[in-house]
Amino acid sequence: MKINGVTIADTFAEAFTMRVARLVITGRTAKWAREAATKLTGFATSVIGCKCEAGIERELTPAETPDGRPGISVLFLTMDKASLPEQLIVRVGQTVLTCPTTACFDGLPDAPDRLAVGKALRVFGDGFQASKVIGGKRYWRLPVMEGEFLVEETFGMLKGVGGGNFLILAADADAALAAAEAAVDAMTSLPGVILPFPGGVVRSGSKVGSKRYKNMVATTNDPFDPTLRAITQTALPEGVNSVLEIVLDGTDAPSIEAAMRAGIPAACRPGVNTITAANFGGKLGPHHFHLRKILA
Amino acid sequence: MLSLAARPDHVLLADCIAADRFAGLDANAIAALPVVHGGRPGTLGEFFKVRGGHSSIVRIEGDVPQVEAIGAGMAGGELTIDGSVGRDLGLAMAGGRIDVRGNAGDNAGGAPPGAARGMSGGEIIVRGNVGDEAGARMRRGMLAVTGDGGRGMGIGMIAGTVVVFGKAGPGAGRFLKRGSIVALASIERPATFRYACTYHPPYVGLLLRYLRSGVGVPVADRYIGGRYERYSGDLAELGKGEILQWVGE
Numbered sequence: 001m002k003i004n005g006v007t008i009a010d011t012f013a014e015a016f017t018m019r020v021a022r023l024v025i026t027g028r029t030a031k032w033a034r035e036a037a038t039k040l041t042g043f044a045t046s047v048i049g050c051k052c053e054a055g056i057e058r059e060l061t062p063a064e065t066p067d068g069r070p071g072i073s074v075l076f077l078t079m080d081k082a083s084l085p086e087q088l089i090v091r092v093g094q095t096v097l098t099c100p101t102t103a104c105f106d107g108l109p110d111a112p113d114r115l116a117v118g119k120a121l122r123v124f125g126d127g128f129q130a131s132k133v134i135g136g137k138r139y140w141r142l143p144v145m146e147g148e149f150l151v152e153e154t155f156g157m158l159k160g161v162g163g164g165n166f167l168i169l170a171a172d173a174d175a176a177l178a179a180a181e182a183a184v185d186a187m188t189s190l191p192g193v194i195l196p197f198p199g200g201v202v203r204s205g206s207k208v209g210s211k212r213y214k215n216m217v218a219t220t221n222d223p224f225d226p227t228l229r230a231i232t233q234t235a236l237p238e239g240v241n242s243v244l245e246i247v248l249d250g251t252d253a254p255s256i257e258a259a260m261r262a263g264i265p266a267a268c269r270p271g272v273n274t275i276t277a278a279n280f281g282g283k284l285g286p287h288h289f290h291l292r293k294i295l296a
Numbered sequence: 297m298l299s300l301a302a303r304p305d306h307v308l309l310a311d312c313i314a315a316d317r318f319a320g321l322d323a324n325a326i327a328a329l330p331v332v333h334g335g336r337p338g339t340l341g342e343f344f345k346v347r348g349g350h351s352s353i354v355r356i357e358g359d360v361p362q363v364e365a366i367g368a369g370m371a372g373g374e375l376t377i378d379g380s381v382g383r384d385l386g387l388a389m390a391g392g393r394i395d396v397r398g399n400a401g402d403n404a405g406g407a408p409p410g411a412a413r414g415m416s417g418g419e420i421i422v423r424g425n426v427g428d429e430a431g432a433r434m435r436r437g438m439l440a441v442t443g444d445g446g447r448g449m450g451i452g453m454i455a456g457t458v459v460v461f462g463k464a465g466p467g468a469g470r471f472l473k474r475g476s477i478v479a480l481a482s483i484e485r486p487a488t489f490r491y492a493c494t495y496h497p498p499y500v501g502l503l504l505r506y507l508r509s510g511v512g513v514p515v516a517d518r519y520i521g522g523r524y525e526r527y528s529g530d531l532a533e534l535g536k537g538e539i540l541q542w543v544g545e
Contacts, residue, residue: 130536
């Protein structure tokens with residue numbers, strides 16, 4: 001299969017099950033909602049080193065938010081049930097609670113699994129906090145120097161999908177970057193998906209484990225490193241001198257598929273040789289995104 | 297659906313009318329529920345024509361200002377009254393929603409005589425005025441009044457929220473421990489409430505938006521995004537409650 005002369009490899013991206021929460025952060029202006037969301041999702045690229053993966057899903061209009069103010073929807077993922085509330089409590093407490101004018105609401109109200117995030121944060125109020133039930137949901141009002149911070153008592157948790165991906169194999173670094181940027185633009189703001197890495201792009205894709213250091217969980221993906229072409233078992237076709245990866249996390253597999261369907265054709269630009277994907281022979285995760293099937 | 301068949305000559309105590317209670321009963325069983333008319337026992341069917349049954353969504357047609365204790369102890373469902381009601385509406389109510397398209401008498405959402413707690417959950421919407429001591433000793437829940445409140449609104453509240461769009465009479469919030477009284481017009485505050493600050497309370501915006509979109513109460517934008525003066529009180533009690541008075545956009 002080819003798109004705009006770019007080969008679509010007959011392979012699949014392998015993804016795994018994660019736990020996901022959606023947070024809706026509102027602020028007096030979109031700027032302050034975005035400030036909080038940016039801080040909240042900082043240092044959250046990969047569970048390998050950050051213990052969580054997070055990103056901005058999309059901006060919300062005032063009509064879409066519970067309090068009628070501009071908002072940002074954020075997806076937050078961890079590998080297990082226990083670490084999701086831990087990460088949320090710490091991060092919301094340090095980045096949203098501290099940010100002027102913001103409030104924090106649950107974006108998965110129908111999820112039966114509930115995480116007591118606001119309930120844990122309430123103790124910052126030192127006994128002066130107050131709860132309110134509005135429309136069957138409990139909120140906590142925390143007095144702060146600015147005025148009040150409002151946070152929902154619980155947040156929904158679903159089984160999500162982490163590690164959807166595709167690799168852009170290009171003739172040079174400029175072509176790879178331009179293709180990656182085009183793909184990210186095409187996938188940004190699609191519902192149910194985040195691209196957790198910087199600008200949505202990864203330059204240092206990894207393989208599981210290490211050939212040399214036994215304590216390393218992940219090391220450079222040497223078959224795709226162009227500088228190692230001559231000394232390793234390379235996976236790169238002739239003429240490829242740079243590779244970038246797009247990693248996708250989402251609330252479910254169809255959302256990831258929809259984003260890949262939008263992103264891959266956008267990446268098929270001049271200078272790009274092949275689009276392929278990372279997998280581990282089906283041993284890592286239950287979600288397999290076959291590139292050609294998605295694009296058919 | 298209940299519609300008045302015979303106007304009561306005296307006060308009709310009908311604390312059997314509760315949406316969740318009707319959910320398990322057919323029309324005949326509902327009509328057989330006990331009431332007290334002028335101090336004498338009777339049945340609901342002597343005064344109301346009952347249509348339907350086995351539903352927790354109940355409607356009462358017309359004005360029933362002589363009927364008291366409607367929705368007393370109600371724990372779920374929806375009860376709509378198309379006109380005005382008597383005193384003790386939603387007495388010690390625990391859940392569900394009561395929506396009155398008229399006025400309500402004294403002690404709406406309040407407590408039975410001698411009881412420590414009034415309403416402990418649910419919502420009461422009165423699209424008109426309420427009498428004295430509405431929301432008295434409320435423990436949880438929300439009472440919204442689009443008209444005026446009488447004397448002692450929210451007196452002795454333990455928690456919960458009272459919203460009053462019109463004037464609130466003297467003694468509002470007296471002996472309040474926790475809980476909120478949100479006043480969109482004038483309110484006669486007890487001297488034992490102390491001014492804290494003027495700010496945009498985010499929860500009030502959320503609450504008023506809920507009333508507008510979730511309950512269908514017309515709420516102007518100036519209240520949703522408005523500034524409110526916060527008065528803490530009752531300082532003769534725990535002092536963790538508040539009166540939030542709208543002061544402008």
